[in-house]
Amino acid sequence: xxxxxxxxxxxxxxxxxxxxPENPERLRAIMRVLAEQGLLAHPDxxxxxxxxxxxxxxxxxxxxxxxxxxxxxxxxxRPGFLTSLDNDTYVGxxxxxxxxxxxxxxxxxxxxxxxxxxxxVFALVRPPGHHAEAAEARGFCLYNxxxxxxxxxxxxxxxxxxxxxxxxxxxxxxxxxxxxxxPTVAYCSVHQxxxxxGTGRFDELGEGAxxxxxxxxxxxxxxxxxxxDGIFREVFFPFTDRFQPDLILLSAGYDTHWRDPLAQVRLTxxxxxxxxxxxxxxxxxxxxxxxxxxxxGGYDHEATAHSVAWSLALLLGVAEMPDPVGAPPPIxxxxxxxxxxxxxxRVQELVGYRRKVRLAGPAPDASV
Numbered sequence: 457x458x459x460x461x462x463x464x465x466x467x468x469x470x471x472x473x474x475x476x477p478e479n480p481e482r483l484r485a486i487m488r489v490l491a492e493q494g495l496l497a498h499p500d501x502x503x504x505x506x507x508x509x510x511x512x513x514x515x516x517x518x519x520x521x522x523x524x525x526x527x528x529x530x531x532x533x534r535p536g537f538l539t540s541l542d543n544d545t546y547v548g549x550x551x552x553x554x555x556x557x558x559x560x561x562x563x564x565x566x567x568x569x570x571x572x573x574x575x576x577v578f579a580l581v582r583p584p585g586h587h588a589e590a591a592e593a594r595g596f597c598l599y600n601x602x603x604x605x606x607x608x609x610x611x612x613x614x615x616x617x618x619x620x621x622x623x624x625x626x627x628x629x630x631x632x633x634x635x636x637x638x639p640t641v642a643y644c645s646v647h648q649x650x651x652x653x654g655t656g657r658f659d660e661l662g663e664g665a666x667x668x669x670x671x672x673x674x675x676x677x678x679x680x681x682x683x684x685d686g687i688f689r690e691v692f693f694p695f696t697d698r699f700q701p702d703l704i705l706l707s708a709g710y711d712t713h714w715r716d717p718l719a720q721v722r723l724t725x726x727x728x729x730x731x732x733x734x735x736x737x738x739x740x741x742x743x744x745x746x747x748x749x750x751x752x753g754g755y756d757h758e759a760t761a762h763s764v765a766w767s768l769a770l771l772l773g774v775a776e777m778p779d780p781v782g783a784p785p786p787i788x789x790x791x792x793x794x795x796x797x798x799x800x801x802r803v804q805e806l807v808g809y810r811r812k813v814r815l816a817g818p819a820p821d822a823s824v
Contacts, residue, residue: 459771460502460574462561463487467582470555471538471548477718477755478596483582489761493777495768502574506561506581508553513563514599516607517634519591526598527552541593555583555598562605562705562750563612569746570613576736576747576771578708580764584752586628586707587653595653600630601750602705606641609703616640619701621692621738622647623684623731624709624752625719627656631707632670636662642669642699644692646684648712648721649674658803671695673800676791677720681727683793684712688734691800694809696738704739704747708732710754710763714784718755722784725759725777726820729766736770737815747771766820775818 468480490496496503514523529539530552539547558581565577585602587595602620609615619642620635622628627647632655635641639662647656662670673687710728712721732749739747749767754760759781769777801807 457575457771457773458500458502459768460504460565460568460577461580461768462504462506462565462577463580464506464557466554466557469550470583471535471551472546473538476544476546478583480582481757482754482760483580485757485761486580486764489765490768493765493769495765495772495774498772498774500772504564504568506557506564506579508556509559509563509599509604513608514556514559514604516611517590517600517603522591526555526593545593545596545598547598551583551598557581558583558585559599559601559604562601562748563608565748566605566609566613569748570609575745576739577749578768578771579748579750581751584709585750586622586624586631586752587626588630590634594630595626597630600634602707603631603634605705605748605750606635610640616702617642617700618703618705619644619696619699620705620707621735622707622709622752623712623728624707625711625716625721626652626709626753627672628707629653629655632656632660635666636670637664637666639666639669642671642701644671644695646673646675646687648677648679648719651719658800661804668804669699671804675721675796678722678787679791680722681730683791683796684723684727684731686793686797687800688731689813690797691804691806692734693738693813694806695804696742697809698806701742703743704735706732706735706747706749707752708749708767709752710760713754713756713759713763715756715759715781716754724783725763725766725779725781728763729770729820732767732770733815733817733819734813737813740816
């Protein structure tokens, strides 16, 4: 397997306040662990520099006035004196260019995969994107990287139907809203609820011709792998069977790790990697294995770095990785995963869709 890693030092140049969880140290920690584990030197890893997304590429999903407003906010900022767009989203003097490169990284990755130059892609970027609305910055996000990529795949490469899978702990409100009435782009999200941003109810199914192209799986705090596993196997797999995508994009958020300071889900690095393996299998089933993953959240530096290393190792076909962070302390209760899965299948009208999930390779030891 040839994996393209799309990243650049430019992503360190997006400034946030000193207290802010989405900061350059996230990427520095990830790159350090990737180097320590030998993944950056792997013979099947191809490093590719991103480019800036153009106005027209961004305007495929964002309002042009909004694009101009981000550039203006960056021009008004100074180092150490940032422009605040909401309670937790900031723009520094380099932020517009950096955010354009974050969106452009996914486009470069798509070009590489669809040209056969790589089997799969991981775009290691910041700022993240899935909270960005068509005309509003939210939740650390300026441009919606995966949404821009989905439309680019359709307009530039003639891809018909795109499926976006999002396992970040927060619901991708921006991604959902941008494609909510578009039957050619489906969105699956599993996320903690009730939680920021307050969207992602199970009955938000899409509108008009796009009904049943939106699949939300809200899960409570303290959820463990058992429920995620059931949701992927019994909901997301049959949902994908019904939609029949030509391309799959992954919003890869690692704030579901039990160590993450901003959330309360109890996954481990191996558990998160099992979810990535499920997405990889869906890409094999429908897209010849072509998969583009784009980094979203993950705010405990050590946990996120090792989780990204596990995901990249999976894409490269590396069998064994260390898990120095380990598992969370035990709790004395478990949520009823079967009840949640059964309700999601009922709401999505998936009762007639069921198949056995067979993975192409061995699953990681993902016990919690």
